Amino acid sequence: MxxxxxxxxxxxxxxxxxxxxxxxxxxxxxxxxPRYDEKTAPCSAACPAGEDIGRIAMLTAQGLFKEAWEAxxxxxxxxxxCGRVCFHPCEPACNRGExxxxxxxxxxxxxxxxxxxxxxxxxxxxxxxxxxxxxxxVGAGPSGLATAYFLTRLGYRCDVFEATPEAGGxxxxxxxxxxxxxxxxxxxxxxxxxxxxxxxxxxxxxxxFLQEAGATYDAVYLGCGHAKIPFLNIPGEDLEGVTDGLxxxxxxxxxxxxRLTGRVAIIGGGNTAVDVARTSLRLGxxxxxxxxxxxxxxxxxxxxxxxxxxxxxxLLELRTVQRIDRAGEEYTLTLRQVPVVNCAAxxxxxxxAVPQECERLAVSKVFRAIGLTAAESWFDPPxxxxxxxxLNNSVLAYAxxxxxxxxGGDVANPIxxxxxxxxxxxxxxxxxxxxxxxxxxxxxERMKHCRVGGGSALSMEIHMQGPxxxxxxxxxxxxxxxxxxxxxxPRIVQPRLLKEERIDxxxxxxxxxxANLAMREAExxxxxxxxxxxxxxxxxxPDLAVVKDxxxxxxxxxxxxxxxxICVVECPRNAMALEEENQTQMNTAEEGVHGRLT
Amino acid sequence: MQLxxxxxxxxxxxxxxxxxxxxxxAMKFVLRALGNKTIMVLPACCWSIIxxxxxxxxxxxxxxxxxxxxxxxxxxxxxxxxxVKGDKETCVVTWAxxxxxxxIGFQALSxxxxxxxxxxxxxxxNEAYMNTGIQRSSSTPYGAWTTTTPGRDWKRMRKKNIVEAxxxxxxxxxxxxxxxxxxxxxxxxxxxxSIKGSRFLHIFASCPTGWRIPxxxxxxxxxxxxxxxxxxxxEVENGRKYTxxxxxxxxLVKEYFKLQGRFKHLSESDLDQIQAMVxxxxxxxxxxxxxxxxx
Numbered sequence: 001m002x003x004x005x006x007x008x009x010x011x012x013x014x015x016x017x018x019x020x021x022x023x024x025x026x027x028x029x030x031x032x033x034p035r036y037d038e039k040t041a042p043c044s045a046a047c048p049a050g051e052d053i054g055r056i057a058m059l060t061a062q063g064l065f066k067e068a069w070e071a072x073x074x075x076x077x078x079x080x081x082c083g084r085v086c087f088h089p090c091e092p093a094c095n096r097g098e099x100x101x102x103x104x105x106x107x108x109x110x111x112x113x114x115x116x117x118x119x120x121x122x123x124x125x126x127x128x129x130x131x132x133x134x135x136x137x138v139g140a141g142p143s144g145l146a147t148a149y150f151l152t153r154l155g156y157r158c159d160v161f162e163a164t165p166e167a168g169g170x171x172x173x174x175x176x177x178x179x180x181x182x183x184x185x186x187x188x189x190x191x192x193x194x195x196x197x198x199x200x201x202x203x204x205x206x207x208x209f210l211q212e213a214g215a216t217y218d219a220v221y222l223g224c225g226h227a228k229i230p231f232l233n234i235p236g237e238d239l240e241g242v243t244d245g246l247x248x249x250x251x252x253x254x255x256x257x258x259r260l261t262g263r264v265a266i267i268g269g270g271n272t273a274v275d276v277a278r279t280s281l282r283l284g285x286x287x288x289x290x291x292x293x294x295x296x297x298x299x300x301x302x303x304x305x306x307x308x309x310x311x312x313x314x315l316l317e318l319r320t321v322q323r324i325d326r327a328g329e330e331y332t333l334t335l336r337q338v339p340v341v342n343c344a345a346x347x348x349x350x351x352x353a354v355p356q357e358c359e360r361l362a363v364s365k366v367f368r369a370i371g372l373t374a375a376e377s378w379f380d381p382p383x384x385x386x387x388x389x390x391l392n393n394s395v396l397a398y399a400x401x402x403x404x405x406x407x408g409g410d411v412a413n414p415i416x417x418x419x420x421x422x423x424x425x426x427x428x429x430x431x432x433x434x435x436x437x438x439x440x441x442x443x444x445e446r447m448k449h450c451r452v453g454g455g456s457a458l459s460m461e462i463h464m465q466g467p468x469x470x471x472x473x474x475x476x477x478x479x480x481x482x483x484x485x486x487x488x489x490p491r492i493v494q495p496r497l498l499k500e501e502r503i504d505x506x507x508x509x510x511x512x513x514x515a516n517l518a519m520r521e522a523e524x525x526x527x528x529x530x531x532x533x534x535x536x537x538x539x540x541x542p543d544l545a546v547v548k549d550x551x552x553x554x555x556x557x558x559x560x561x562x563x564x565x566i567c568v569v570e571c572p573r574n575a576m577a578l579e580e581e582n583q584t585q586m587n588t589a590e591e592g593v594h595g596r597l598t
Numbered sequence: 599m600q601l602x603x604x605x606x607x608x609x610x611x612x613x614x615x616x617x618x619x620x621x622x623x624a625m626k627f628v629l630r631a632l633g634n635k636t637i638m639v640l641p642a643c644c645w646s647i648i649x650x651x652x653x654x655x656x657x658x659x660x661x662x663x664x665x666x667x668x669x670x671x672x673x674x675x676x677x678x679x680x681x682v683k684g685d686k687e688t689c690v691v692t693w694a695x696x697x698x699x700x701x702i703g704f705q706a707l708s709x710x711x712x713x714x715x716x717x718x719x720x721x722x723x724n725e726a727y728m729n730t731g732i733q734r735s736s737s738t739p740y741g742a743w744t745t746t747t748p749g750r751d752w753k754r755m756r757k758k759n760i761v762e763a764x765x766x767x768x769x770x771x772x773x774x775x776x777x778x779x780x781x782x783x784x785x786x787x788x789x790x791x792s793i794k795g796s797r798f799l800h801i802f803a804s805c806p807t808g809w810r811i812p813x814x815x816x817x818x819x820x821x822x823x824x825x826x827x828x829x830x831x832x833e834v835e836n837g838r839k840y841t842x843x844x845x846x847x848x849x850l851v852k853e854y855f856k857l858q859g860r861f862k863h864l865s866e867s868d869l870d871q872i873q874a875m876v877x878x879x880x881x882x883x884x885x886x887x888x889x890x891x892x893x
Contacts, residue, residue, distance in 0.1 A: 015652055015653075016653075017650065017652055017653045017654055017655035017656050018653050019655070020610040020612070020650075020654060020655060020656070020658075021610050021611070021612035021613050021614075021650045021654045021655065021656045022610050022611055022612045023612060023654070024612035024614065024654075026611070026612055026613075026614070029617065030617075104888070199795055203687070249768035263665070273610065411751065482818075484818075484821055484825075532653070533600065534600055534601075535600045535601070536601075539601065539603070539780060540623060540777075540780075540817050542615060542617075542619050542620075542623045542626065542816075543611055543613070543615075543622070544607055544609055544610070544611045545611055557611065559611075560611035560612055562617035562618075563617060564617035564618035564619075564806070564813035564814060565618070565812070565813055565814025566618055566623075566814055566816055566817050569814045569815055569816060569817070569818055570817050570818070578814065
């Protein structure tokens, strides 16, 4: 068509650009410098085991269940157990709680452990090369097993001694199977044992062992737990039929399920008391919990109390038992009301000790379930003295010519919980490692660097210098999250058996969730302080100064970055920082390397 | 987790836009969606400078600098030349600031779209003549300080509603977009590219220098303009079919105003008045879109 028209080419004298602007190093304009700066999530700092929850949730949301499960195992070898019985202090700390509702971290943890079990996954965890020291662990409860697990990963040889026929401690003998099925526990014990230590059951040790151990072992870890229920010091408590609650739970967990009838009384307000009440309910009884303070003061986990009451357990608050009398098959408890006289805002209610009117309660059985203590006096840590190091969750005693003795678990923890037992184990393992490698004097300084978010939880990942050890201990607050990138979405509802289904069997109450739901829940996580490769920094950079690396990380090209800071503000999860430019730093040969993140 | 947008950039580093320049972000996004089969006409605006002094160019596509008032006419000519060459594939676009669109280039724009010339006109709106020193334009919002509306003489006229002016021409496609909503922006650019005839995109592009804001909140402030209804995201097809793309959460305009130095002289009652104006505009838009009024 063009040639039909008589068109004459005319010369065009238009200047044409022929080079790019890349020659202008606009980085010289910069007086603020953005950089990648991974920080600590509040959930992680609140977890006594220091689990890297933000990362676990991120991997779960990406469907990388094995990697997520391994991320838990780095800090806690008991995700299946903790995903069921932990009181999840992480969730109240969740920043998402200030937006809509906290992420269901507890449910995700259990999902990951169940998924690993279903596909029989084997964890590939980093292990140090073998070291010459050997450690004996006394007690195969959660703290003893976790200690052996951590020490084995640190390269030490461990032997675990257990008095009962099976490992697990309170998890095996104290917690009813509707909360924790035995199969779950056995699987995780096996998983731990496979890191390479031996468990010798039916080996009850005596105090003399501590003296003899020096020949074979460099250290002994005592994690014997609290396995004895003290007496109440009231008349009638030694009557036949007045039973120790823990022995009762043990008997049921061994498979013996006696039928109970009528009302039974449980004296105490801790988790053991609640477990005894709910167990006896399942065996046919009508349980009554008798506690000397208010419900709010009970040491048992509030969720457990709530479920117990739903199932039909009766609670008598503010009453002490004066005496127990027996008439035939019936026991009569004499109760005294104790009114609250003074109630501090954050503390247990003070109760009045003056005699009030008495009431009587007729029951068919009585269980003692008040605060547990160590079964033998030598299980408890020694008093503070020279050469005893008292840490947050463990105690170490040093003596010349004898092995180091470490105490952990219930005997060293103010809060008796599984996750605190793991915290003890990790703390003791790290302290022993530092002692063996650098001497006991180095513990304080070295341990400071292992703290998650500067709090009391320690991280094995940091101690072993894993890739995540670079996160700073700044704990991300809700205000530091760019909430515009998140939409309201309701928290997953943990499916449970109906009340009617619960009360006549020992079937697990909390049910499984699907992978789909778990991923959706994990996506709700803000991943506080953690880069999840959302690419916002690169997307919004007006200067194309954020560069994607081949390995899916990113770095800032400081040749061009003008320091506007958009990347830092648009990072939804505060994984970046904006700092004043330092002239000397700007001119170093390391340009471009500082901001690297993989 | 990543936003679903094309990944390839057609821009170079080393441009001389101010730190945090919203217009640079806007260009980056638009080019991602247009691709390199594009010729750009650039009337006088901030981008005349950002695109680089001769012999440099910031863009990886052909670009013609033009006179301030000729954005619409120049694009019409480029389109005609391509048509003569038989090139149907290359997309012709005009990239103009608010001055070159709302004021100086308005007659050329109006003429071109009245003829339904086949091109896309992008107006990146930073609400004043920023490049020449922050003089007010007909896009400068009510209440703003500029160097030509200084002190107590802050601007007391409303911002011209340019999209409605274009809609009145009954063009095939007119839409608003914001640098804070990349997915929405890139979708609209792709949609515009697929339509024949005159298309108009009004892109809200913040200006840290002229708005007196810290550069790091440049995108955040653009997002707030949408969240507060000051700059609603919507599109209009064939001058009739309105679609609102973002239903705001009812944030108050004063949250947006108090972060910006150009509004710091406004009193509470001024802000109340502006809130009422914004609500009035929003209700008008809802009516056009056939969305029932809330509350």
